[in-house]
Amino acid sequence: MSENIDSILQENRQFPPSAEFAENARIGSPEQLEALYRQAEEDYEGFWMQLARDEMDWHTPFTTGLDSSNAPHYAWFTDGRINVSYNCIDRHLATKGNQTAIIFEGEPGDIETLTYRQLHDRVCQFANGLKKQGIKKGDRVVIYMPMTPEAVIAMQACARIGAIHSVVFGGFSAASLKDRIEDAGARMVITADGGNRGGKIVELKAATDEALGKGCASIEHVVVLKRTDHNVGIVEGRDIWWDDLVAGQASECEPEWVESEHPLFLLYTSGSTGKPKGIQHSTAGYLLNSIMTMKWVFDINDKDIFWCTADVGWITGHSYVAYGPLATGSTLLMYEGAPNVPDFGRFWKICQDHKVTIFYTAPTAIRALMKQGDDFPNAYDLSSLRLLGTVGEPINPEAWMWYHKTIGKERCPIVDTWWQTETGSHAIAPIPGATATKPGSCTRPLPGIAADVVDKDGNPITEPNQGGFLVIKKPWPSMLRTVWGDDKRYQDTYWGEFDNRYYVAGDSARKDADGYFWIMGRIDDVLNVSGHRLGTMEVESALVAHERVAEAAVVGRPDEVKGEAIFAYVVLRGPRPAGGVDEALTKELRNWVAKEIGPIAKPDDIRYADNLPKTRSGKIMRRLLRTIAKGEKITSDTSTLENEAILDQLQGKA
Ligand code: WT7
Secondary structure, three states: OOOOOOOOOOOOOOEOOOHHHHHHOOOOOHHHHHHHHHHHHHOHHHHHHHHHHHHOOOOEOOOOOEEEEEOOEEEEOOOOEEOHHHHHHHHHHHHHOOOEEEEEEOOOOOEEEEEHHHHHHHHHHHHHHHHHOOOOOOOEEEEEOOOOHHHHHHHHHHHHHOOEEEEOOOOOOHHHHHHHHHHHOOOEEEEEOOEEEOOEEEOHHHHHHHHHHOOOOOOOEEEEEOOOOOOOOOOOOOEEEHHHHHOOOOOOOOOOOEEOOOOOEEEEEOOOOOOOEEEEEOOHHHHHHHHHHHHHOOOOOOOOEEEEOOOOOOHHHHHHHHHHHHHOOOEEEEEOOOOOOOOOOHHHHHHHHOOOOEEEEOHHHHHHHHOOOOHHHHOOOOOOOOEEEEEOOOOOHHHHHHHHHHHOOOOOOEEEEEOOOOOOOOOEOOOOOOOOEOOOOOEOEOOOOOEEEEOOOOOEOOOOOOOEEEEEOOOOOOOOOEEOOOHHHHHHHHHOOOOOOOEEEEEEEEEOOOOOEEEEEEOOOEEEEOOEEEEHHHHHHHHHOOOOEEEEEEEEEEEOOOEEEEEEEEEEOOOOOHHHOOHHHHHHHHHHHHHHOOHHHOOOEEEEOOOOOEOOOOOEOHHHHHHHHOOOOOOOOOOOOOOOOHHHHHOOOO
16 A cells, blocks of 8 residues: 555636525535634534534433544444434424425336325334334344335334344345345345336345345344335245334334434445445434535535435435435435436436436436436426535546536536545535535535545645545544444554554545645555445455356456446466357356346456466566556566466457
8 A cells, every 4th residue: 555646637627606606505605614614623522512412402412522532433422312213303393294305206207205294104103113023222124125215214213213224235136135134143124026227127025035045044024115016925924014014003103212322324335355344333423424414515405305316225325315314304305216217318307307406426427427418408407406416436527517517507516525435424525605616626624524635654745736545533423433243344444554543544635735635546456336336356256256267356447437347357267268258158257246246246347367467475466457457558567477478368369
């Protein structure tokens, strides 16, 4: 990790908020923002304590702010008791019971809305159903659902009774589901008979059955939502239909008042080993930052229709679908399906039909939609939009400008939000009424988030545009608490690099002369494929699990739409295919990886070689493999290679 990181981007355009936007914004001037920074600077703990008192309803008020006695395990507001579901729903009932909480549109076009009162009743009934099945505080519940309101209801119901949910993205395979169930020791899976995506049914129940057929001994019950109504197998005694679970259940359920540090959820994400890590989040600290970022970054107000396109299977779908929008008493939109059904105008049609005001998506989606031309967005009335957001990877200036002009009509600020599964919510992002944005930069750290760029010795880099490690120097309320079942990995991965002084994000970044942050990419073996994090080792482990594969090395290569594409070098057991080509096997291996992990992990390219390039000490020369994957000229020293002839094979020349 010590190699110098050079910066590449040079982007000088600046876009200050319009006077009109600033006038109506919660934070409408640079001075107002500076005042917040000052408060956080002068009394860091007091700053967060005050917000925690003002922004959340407590059952038992806390008296303590940050507890660092067990560093690098930090705790916030420890002696308070609170409930997330109460804060997301109940506290709005008196004033907003009839306000729409959720607008849902299914891929087939069905629409459902839920008021806060209706949401309350459904969450309570489901929570009571969970309790009837014996689920209690601290139990782990896996949620493997389509993007329907029931996914949010299930999450909120878990939060209500203190059960710890672990949402598994519906695009993950049975094998991935099994690993996550087993790692968490979950007692229950909540799933559906299927979800609608891309005009097809996603077979969630079949995948659940497959996972449970191969292990998952801790699972006692499977709750099954009827969404598609096609035939699925039901295991007597184990499986319960959603409707039967809630039938006859009361629509009141006293929230479980948990300690601030009680784990709200686990969410598995990729790291640099083959095994995903269960990121564990807290209750109060997590909720606080999702509320603050809804207000600061999304400038949310009661008239907004807020649409974050992320699936609840990712952190974005936790903080900006299931929790943040509800905690701020807003109206959120959920869409079940793919952006191209029936055509690539679907997102824009939804914005028009439901009068979406804030739209938040990933650069990869923007690029994919941009590629389809302007006729799709131009066919719809997008005048309700007032703010746009992006997340997941650096946005290239070209896509930024298209988003700005064609979608935002040069009227809507764009908030480029940097954060991670581990940070819980936005950490570096513009304040839309106060920050002038620059295409490709996530601008400045939020108030109370001590992000910085340091060199390999941990010293802050003061010279502009010099790349280094992105770190956060003070614990903040919504940071992860540990890695479930592997606390050592938590300490090593996030705190080891600089002797427990800083949280290490795993990204490289530079700051420009204005103090704006430019994210340059991951410094570990983690790929960013369509805004989703994937470990190269995970794909490698999946490949070598195939009987014909002896060894595999996976690297990323730049891709116009996906950001990064997956490039796999494979050494087979037995002879290499003649000329390095075996289309049938390539297809089989790609499908194999899709089955082992999920379709997002399918290698885009597979190249066969007699062996992999290694240093004398046996380390795979990844930098060389990356150079080859990009199709660039090899300039590094290859003389240590045992068998230089493989270079031609790796390059596809032999
Ligand atoms: C990694 C975290 C946070 C939800 C989505 C991804 C990259 C994220 C940005 C951004 C540049 C970004 C980073 C980060 N990333 N947002 N605005 N600009 N890079 O969550 O799967 O935990 O991935 O995504 O590399 O470390 P995640």
